[in-house]
Amino acid sequence: TFVGSEEPLVLGIVDEFKKAGLKIFGPNKTAAQLEGSKSFAKSILKEANVPTAAFSIVRSLSEARRALVKHDFPVVFKLDGLAAGKGVSVISSCKQAEDYIVNLYKNNSNTKLLIEEFMQGPRILTLQLGRQK
Structure with missing residues (x-):
């Protein structure tokens, strides 16, 4: 399965598919937060010393x-x-x-x-x- 929009990724569809043994392409729920949460992304950038x-x-x-x-x-x-x-x-x-x-x-x-x-x-x-x- 290829996920076409961000919302299911942010909600964790990849994690659920993998738990069920199904094939899927996309980031897991935690990684999808980079797109789904601007504050999470900025915090990661700051923590990694990215300008x-x-x-x-x-x-x-x-x-x-x-x-x-x-x-x-x-x-x-x-x-x-x-x-x-x-x-x-x-x-x-x-x-x-x-x-x-x-x-x-x-x-x-x-x-x-x-x-x-x-x-x-x-x-x-x-x-x-x-x-x-």
């Missing part, structure tokens, strides 16, 4: 406010987890940041948010089965 943008991981409005003091604008907000390409926002001002985090934590009190240094430069496109991602 990456400065970041903070927060879970509440008060943590987000405290973390923002450490970052210059623009800043990048990334929702943790699979977001189908819709979980990244470039925030250009204090007001925009405050509006974003207040709205985010109003109904989602424990959402994990990655606040990251904005880095500008050329974007490198990756290919996935012949399609640009």
Whole structure:
């Protein structure tokens, strides 16, 4: 079996197939977290001393406010987890940041948010089965 989307990989389908003795191609649940959790990926990069943008991981409005003091604008907000390409926002001002985090934590009190240094430069496109991602 070849798994075509990230969600089943993040949920551990490869592990389950292997337990059942079935053939499957893809990363196990732990390895799939590199794609499925931005905070997990950033933590792995930091632990391995791989250069990456400065970041903070927060879970509440008060943590987000405290973390923002450490970052210059623009800043990048990334929702943790699979977001189908819709979980990244470039925030250009204090007001925009405050509006974003207040709205985010109003109904989602424990959402994990990655606040990251904005880095500008050329974007490198990756290919996935012949399609640009």
